Amino acid sequence: xxxxxxxxxxxxxxxxxxxxxxxxxxxxxxxxxxxxxxxxxxxxxxxxxxxxxxxxxxxxxxxxxxxxxxxxxxxxxxxxxxxxxxxxxxxxxxxxxxxxxxxxxxxxxxxxxxxxxxxxxxxxxxxxxxxxxxxxxxxxxxxxxxxxxxxxxxxxxxxxxxxxxxxxxxxxxxxxxxxxxxxxxxxxxxxxxxxxxxxxxxxxxxxxxxxxxxxxxxxxxxxxxxxxxxxxxxxxxxxxxxxxxxxxxxxxxxxxxxxxxxxxxxxxxxxxxxxxxxxxxxxxxxxxxxxxxxxxxxxxxxxxxxxxxxxxxxxxxxxxxxxxxxxxxxxxxxxxxxxxxxxxxxxxxxxxxxxxxxxxxxxxxxxxxxxxxxxxxxxxxxxxxxxxxxxxxxxxxxxxxxxxxxxxxxxxxxx
Amino acid sequence: xxxxxxxxxxxxxxxxxxxxxxxxxxxxxxxxxxxxxxxxxxxxxxxxxxxxxxxxxxxxxxxxxxxxxxxxxxxxxxxxxxxxxxxxxxxxxxxxxxxxxxxxxxxxxxxxxxxxxxxxxxxxxxxxxxxxxxxxxxxxxxxxxxxxxxxxxxxxxxxxxxxxxxxxxxxxxxxxxxxxxxxxxxxxxxxxxxxxxxxxxxxxxxxxxxxxxxxxxxxxxxxxxxxxxxxxxxxxxxxxxxxxxxxxxxxxxxxxxxxxxxxxxxxxxxxxxxxxxxxxxxxxxxxxxxxxxxxxxxxxxxxxxxxxxxxxxxxxxxxxxxxxxxxxxxxxxxxxxxxxxxxxxxxxxxxxxxxxxxxxxxxxxxx
Amino acid sequence: xxxxxxxxxxxxxxxxxxxxxxxxxxxxxxxxxxxxxxxxxxxxxxxxxxxxxxxxxxxxxxxxxxxxxxxxxxxxxxxxxxxxxxxxx
Numbered sequence: 001x002x003x004x005x006x007x008x009x010x011x012x013x014x015x016x017x018x019x020x021x022x023x024x025x026x027x028x029x030x031x032x033x034x035x036x037x038x039x040x041x042x043x044x045x046x047x048x049x050x051x052x053x054x055x056x057x058x059x060x061x062x063x064x065x066x067x068x069x070x071x072x073x074x075x076x077x078x079x080x081x082x083x084x085x086x087x088x089x090x091x092x093x094x095x096x097x098x099x100x101x102x103x104x105x106x107x108x109x110x111x112x113x114x115x116x117x118x119x120x121x122x123x124x125x126x127x128x129x130x131x132x133x134x135x136x137x138x139x140x141x142x143x144x145x146x147x148x149x150x151x152x153x154x155x156x157x158x159x160x161x162x163x164x165x166x167x168x169x170x171x172x173x174x175x176x177x178x179x180x181x182x183x184x185x186x187x188x189x190x191x192x193x194x195x196x197x198x199x200x201x202x203x204x205x206x207x208x209x210x211x212x213x214x215x216x217x218x219x220x221x222x223x224x225x226x227x228x229x230x231x232x233x234x235x236x237x238x239x240x241x242x243x244x245x246x247x248x249x250x251x252x253x254x255x256x257x258x259x260x261x262x263x264x265x266x267x268x269x270x271x272x273x274x275x276x277x278x279x280x281x282x283x284x285x286x287x288x289x290x291x292x293x294x295x296x297x298x299x300x301x302x303x304x305x306x307x308x309x310x311x312x313x314x315x316x317x318x319x320x321x322x323x324x325x326x327x328x329x330x331x332x333x334x335x336x337x338x339x340x341x342x343x344x345x346x347x348x349x350x351x352x353x354x355x356x357x358x359x360x361x362x363x364x365x366x367x368x369x370x371x372x373x374x375x376x377x378x379x380x381x382x383x384x385x386x387x388x389x390x391x392x393x394x395x396x397x398x399x400x401x402x403x404x405x406x407x408x409x410x411x412x413x414x415x
Numbered sequence: 416x417x418x419x420x421x422x423x424x425x426x427x428x429x430x431x432x433x434x435x436x437x438x439x440x441x442x443x444x445x446x447x448x449x450x451x452x453x454x455x456x457x458x459x460x461x462x463x464x465x466x467x468x469x470x471x472x473x474x475x476x477x478x479x480x481x482x483x484x485x486x487x488x489x490x491x492x493x494x495x496x497x498x499x500x501x502x503x504x505x506x507x508x509x510x511x512x513x514x515x516x517x518x519x520x521x522x523x524x525x526x527x528x529x530x531x532x533x534x535x536x537x538x539x540x541x542x543x544x545x546x547x548x549x550x551x552x553x554x555x556x557x558x559x560x561x562x563x564x565x566x567x568x569x570x571x572x573x574x575x576x577x578x579x580x581x582x583x584x585x586x587x588x589x590x591x592x593x594x595x596x597x598x599x600x601x602x603x604x605x606x607x608x609x610x611x612x613x614x615x616x617x618x619x620x621x622x623x624x625x626x627x628x629x630x631x632x633x634x635x636x637x638x639x640x641x642x643x644x645x646x647x648x649x650x651x652x653x654x655x656x657x658x659x660x661x662x663x664x665x666x667x668x669x670x671x672x673x674x675x676x677x678x679x680x681x682x683x684x685x686x687x688x689x690x691x692x693x694x695x696x697x698x699x700x701x702x703x704x705x706x707x708x709x710x711x712x713x714x715x716x717x718x719x720x721x722x723x724x725x726x727x728x729x730x731x732x733x734x735x736x737x738x739x740x741x742x743x744x745x746x747x748x749x750x751x752x753x754x755x756x757x758x759x760x761x762x763x764x765x766x767x768x769x770x771x772x773x774x775x776x777x778x779x780x781x782x
Numbered sequence: 783x784x785x786x787x788x789x790x791x792x793x794x795x796x797x798x799x800x801x802x803x804x805x806x807x808x809x810x811x812x813x814x815x816x817x818x819x820x821x822x823x824x825x826x827x828x829x830x831x832x833x834x835x836x837x838x839x840x841x842x843x844x845x846x847x848x849x850x851x852x853x854x855x856x857x858x859x860x861x862x863x864x865x866x867x868x869x870x871x
Contacts, residue, residue: 038829040850045828083688111830123811123823133827134847138799139806354825354833357818371450374457374562377668381817382632382711382832382843387825404712405686409632412673412695413706415688415713632843633817668817709843 004097008034008072010308011088011101013079013256016044017294018286018301019107020062025305025314026105027069034072036079036090036099042066044109045129046294048136058298074099079256080406080414086281088256096414103281103308106257106269107301110287112154112247113390115338116352116360117345119219120246124226128158128247135165142166145241147228149173149216151336152249153293156201159208162245170241171209173230175248176336178212184335217345219244231341249336251390252288258403267393274307274315275300283308292329299325338394346395353388355381360395369398382409418444418576420761421591421601423583423615426456427565428739428746429607431754433572436605439758443575444599446591448582448611452565455609455746458716460628460664460672461561462641463748464501465553467520471725471772476745477526478768479752480555486751487557494563495667501556501641502531502539504661504701505548510645514551521553528553542637542704550645558641558664561747568750583608586615588735603761604736610719612740618731619775621741623717625678627691632709635669644701659694661701671708673698675744679720686713718743721779728756728773737761738775786855789862801846802827802834805859812861813846821860836860 010026012019015037026033041048047059066073077090077097087100112127119125126134128150135141141162147170148159159169174181185198214232221227228239252268263270263278268290275283285304286297299322306315346352348361358378366372369379369392378392379385379400384407385392389400406415420436422429425447433445463483466472487496505511514530521528529552531539536550569577578599585592590600606616613621644661662674676694678687691713699706720743721727727738737760739753756773759766771777783794786801788808795804802824805813811823814835824834829848837858838844846857 039848081686081688089688111826111828114825121816121820121822123813123821126824127826127831130825130827130831134800134803134806134824137827137847138796138803140803351816351820354816354822354831357816357820368450370453374450374452375566380712382709382835383830384711386830404714406710406713409709409711411706412629412631412708412710413699415629415691415695415710707841 003095005100006034006074006097007100008032009102010034010105010305011036011099011103012105012107013088014044014107014109014286015039015042015073015075016107016109016286016297017046017058017062018109018297018304019044019105020066021298021301022105022107022285022305022308023071024062024065024069025302025311026309027071028306028314029309029311031309032072033069034074034099036074036077038076038078040076042073042075045133048133058294078408078410080408080410082259082405091408091410091414101281103283105301105304105308106277106282106284106288107286107297107304108253108256108288110250110252110291111386113249113251113394114246114387115248115342115345115394116350116391117216117218118347118350121351121354122219122221122226124242125219125244125246128155128245130247131243131245132158132161135162141243144168144243145170146243146245147171147173147216147239147241148245149228149230150247150249151175151338152247153198153332154247154249156198156205158245160201160204163205163208169205169208170239171211171230172205173214173216174210174212175215175339175342176212177339180335181212184331215339215342216244216246248338248342250287250291252291254288255403255407257282257284257288258401259405259407273319274312275304276307290326290329291332292325293332296322296325296329343395352391352395353378353381355383355387358388363392363396366396369400370402372398384408417590417600417602418442419601420444420603420605421446421599422605422607423586423591424454424607424609424611425451425565425569425577425579426454426607426609426746427452427561427568427750428609428742428753429605430565430568430572431750432605432607432739432757433575434568435754435758436761437572437575439762443572444578444601445569445572445575446578446581446583446593446599448580450579451569451577452562455716455718456561456565458626458628458714458718459561459744459747460662460674461559461564461747462501462664463557463559464641464745465521465526465556466745467517468724472745473524474768475726475749475752475773477524478755479749480557482751482755483557483559483748490559490564490567493560494567495558495560496564497558497665497667498554499556499558499640499665501553501643502536503551503553504536504543504642504644505550506644506646507548511548513645514549517551526553527555540639540642542702543642544701544703547701552640556641558666559747560666583615586736602735605739605757606736607739609740609746610717612719612738616731616736616738619727619738619740620722620779622679622720622722623682624720624743625676625681625684625715625717626674626744627676627686627694627713627715629673629691629695629710629713631671631673632711633669634671634708637669637708638663638665638671640665642701644697657690659690659697661698663698663702670711671705673705684715684717686715718746723779726753726773727775728753729760729770729775731775784851784853786851786853786857788857789859795851797851799851801836801838801844801849801851801855801857804851805836805846805857810859810861813859815860
C-alpha cells in the first residue's frame with residue numbers, strides 16, 4: 001500500500017559509480033542525500049557483487065565515504081512514476097514509497113543493446129553484460145565453452161571475466177572493422193589509465209581469437225550445444241559452444257528523465273556543463289548523458305553532486321577532466337558504430353519483440369514505433385520496449401519515444 | 416480529381432464510413448491528421464455492447480452489434496473478436512432491481528440476457544468478492560481489439576485513398592483544405608474528427624470527457640466476461656464531478672483492461688494519480704485479488720461527448736457536410752451503425768432504424 | 783548453504799546467489815514459455831528484459847535475476863510441465 005513518504009534534499013536515482021560519486025560529493029555540503037537503487041546491492045552493473053571484496057579501489061573508497069557520510073540508502077526500490085511536483089514513486093517489498101526532493105540526480109546507467117538475429121531467443125544466448133551479471137550472481141560457468149560476440153569494449157571485459165571464472169572463450173567476435181579499432185587504440189594515448197587497462201586485458205586474453213569486422217549471423221541448437229554462424233571476410237564460420245554472450249554496446253536508461261519531461265537529444269539527456277538538464281531541479285550523470293564508461297560516470301557524478309548543492313567552484317574545477325572523458329565517449333561511439341550488414345540479420349520469422357513475440361516480418365511494414373506498437377503490441381509487454389526499442393531504432397530508424405507511467409510494471413495496489 | 420466523399424478522421428468511425436461508402440462504389444478520400452486509430456479509438460476499451468439508457472441509444476447499439484456479428488465471420492483472428500458477454504454486477508438488492516429492469520428491457524426487444532443470483536455470479540466470475548447480490552449477463556456482447564479492427568476496415572475500404580499525417584484546417588462546400596494548403600475536392604464531406612469535429616463544424620457541440628485506463632500483464636482466466644458495476648447508478652458518474660466505476664475487460668491475451676473514470680473540463684492528458692487510485696480502489700472493492708496483479712501501462716483519452724449523450728449522425732443543415740461524431744465512450748460499438756446511417760442518407764435510402772434522434776440539427780438539451 | 787526447491791528438486795545454493803543463477807546451476811535453461819510457447823531463459827541479467835520470469839513461492843512472473851535465494855524458497859520454471867501455463871504471468 002501507499003503511505004510512506006521520504007523527503008530529502010538531494011535524491012539520487014541509481015547506485016552505480018555516477019550515483020555513488022554524486023552522493024559523496026553532494027554530502028560535502030552537509031545536506032541530506034538519499035540514494036535509491038533497484039537492486040539489493042550498490043555498485044551498479046559494473047561494481048555490484050565485488051564491492052568490499054577485491055573490487056576496484058575507486059569503488060571501495062566511495063563505499064567507505066558513503067558509510068562515513070551517513071548517506072541514506074534505499075535498496076530494492078523500483079522507481080515507476082512521478083507524483084506531485086518534485087516527488088517520485090518507488091515500489092518496494094513493503095509497498096509504494098513517495099520520494100520528495102529539492103534536487104534530483106538521474107544516474108540510472110545503461111543497458112545493453114540487443115539486435116535480433118535468428119536464434120537470439122534461444123535459452124543459452126545471453127547478453128554479454130547479461131551473462132557477466134548472472135555469473136556475478138553465482139552462475140557457475142567453469143569448463144563451459146562460450147562465444148562472445150557483438151561490439152564494444154565490454155566484450156573484452158566480459159570475456160576476461162568469464163575466463164577468470166573458468167570458462168573457455170571460443171572467440172571474441174567484434175563487428176567494428178580492424179581499422180577503427182586501431183585508431184581507437186591509438187586514441188587511448190589520451191587516456192593512459194584506459195590504455196594500460198586495455199593492454200593488460202589484451203595480454204590476459206592472449207591466445208583467444210579476436211576477429212574484427214566479424215559478426216554473428218545466427219545461432220541454432222544442435223543437441224546439447226549451440227552452433228553460432230559467424231561472418232568473417234565474406235565467409236561463414238561455425239562455432240560450437242555451450243553459451244553465446246552477445247551485446248551490441250550500450251543504450252542509456254532514460255525512461256525516468258523522459259517521463260519527467262527533461263529534454264532528450266539523440267537519445268541522451270541533454271545537460272549543461274554543470275550536468276543540469278533542461279529542468280533546473282534535475283541533473284543527470286553517467287551513461288544517460290552519453291555512453292562514456294566508469295571514468296566519465298565518476299567525474300560527471302561528482303560534478304552533479306557539487307552542482308546540486310551549489311558548490312559551483314568545486315564543480316568547475318572538474319570540468320577539464322570531464323571534457324577529456326567526453327572525448328573518450330565520442331571515440332567509443334565512432335569506433336563501435338553498427339555496420340549496415342547487421343540490418344540484414346533478422347529474417348521474417350525472427351522475433352524482435354520478445355515479450356509479445358512479434359516478428360521482423362510483421363514489423364517491417366509499419367512506418368512508426370507508435371503505429372507498430374498499437375497494431376502489433378511490439379514494445380507493449382512487461383519490458384516496455386527496453387529490449388526491442390533499441391533494435392527497432394536501428395532496424396527501422398524509428399524514433400522510439402512515448403514513455404508512459406508506470407515506467408516499470410508495478411502491482412496494481414502500488415500504482 | 417473530385418472524390419465522391421472526403422472523410423475527416425481515420426478513427427474507427429471514419430474507417431467504418433470509408434468501408435461502407437466504398438462498398439457502394441463511391442470514391443473515398445480518408446484524411447487523418449496524425450495516425451490511423453491513434454485518437455479516441457486507441458484510448459478505448461473495444462467493448463461491443465448494447466446499451467439501454469435511451470431508445471435511440473439502444474437502437475443504434477443494437478443495429479451496430481448485429482453488424483459487428485456479421486463482420487466477425489470475416490475479421491482476421493488478430494482482431495481478437497471474442498463473444499465474452501457483459502455482466503452488469505449488482506452489489507445489493509437495490510441494484511438487483513435494476514438488473515430485473517434491464518432484463519425486462521432487453522427481453523422486450525428480443526435480446527437474450529440472464530439474471531444471475533449470488534451463486535451464479537460467483538460461478539461465472541470466481542474472482543469477484545463474496546457477497547455481491549448478483550448480476551445480469553448479456554450474452555451477445557463482445558470485445559474486439561479495436562486498433563486491428565480499424566485497420567481491417569481501412570483495408571476493406573479499398574480502393575479508398577488514405578491521406579495520413581495531414582490535418583484538415585477548413586471545410587468548404589466542395590471539399591476540404593489541408594494544412595499544406597492543398598485542397599481535396601469532394602462532393603460530400605463526412606466529419607468524423609472525434610474531439611476535433613466541432614472545430615471544423617461549429618454547429619456541433621462536443622465536450623471532451625477524459626478517461627483513464629490501466630492494463631495488466633497476462634493472467635489468462637482471471638476474468639471471463641466484461642464486468643461493469645451497476646453502482647454508478649447511485650453514486651458516481653454524475654454530470655459535473657469526477658467519477659470512477661468498476662469496469663474490467665478480459666483481453667484474449669489474458670490481459671485485463673481496467674476502467675473507468677470520467678472527468679469533464681480537463682485538457683491535460685496526463686495520468687492523474689489520485690483519480691487512478693480511486694479507480695483501482697473501486698475495482699479492488701469488487702475484485703480484491705486484482706491488487707496483486709502487475710500493471711503494465713496506464714493511459715488517458717478524451718471521449719467526444721454531446722449534451723444529450725447521443726452522437727451526431729447525418730447532414731448538417733442543408734450543407735454537403737455530414738457529421739459522424741460525438742460517440743463518447745460508445746464509438747467502437749456504434750461505428751458500424753453510424754456508417755450504415757451515413758451511407759443510407761447520402762444514397763437517399765431509408766434506414767433500418769429511425770435516423771432523426773441522431774440528427775446534428777436536433778435541439779440538443781442535456782437530459 | 784541455502785536449501786531451495788526448483789521444480790520439486792532440492793538444490794543447495796551459496797548465500798548471495800540469485801535465483802536465476804541457482805536455476806541455471808541446476809541445469810535448467812527453460813525459465814518461461816513465451817506468449818507463443820517458445821522456450822526462454824535469461825538475457826539481460828539485470829531485471830529489464832523479463833525473460834527470466836519464474837514462479838517463486840506461488841507468485842508468478844518474478845524476475846529471478848533480481849531476487850536472491852532464501853532458505854526454503856519454492857521455485858517453479860516452465861521446464862516443469864505443469865507450471866508452464868502459469869509462467870506467462
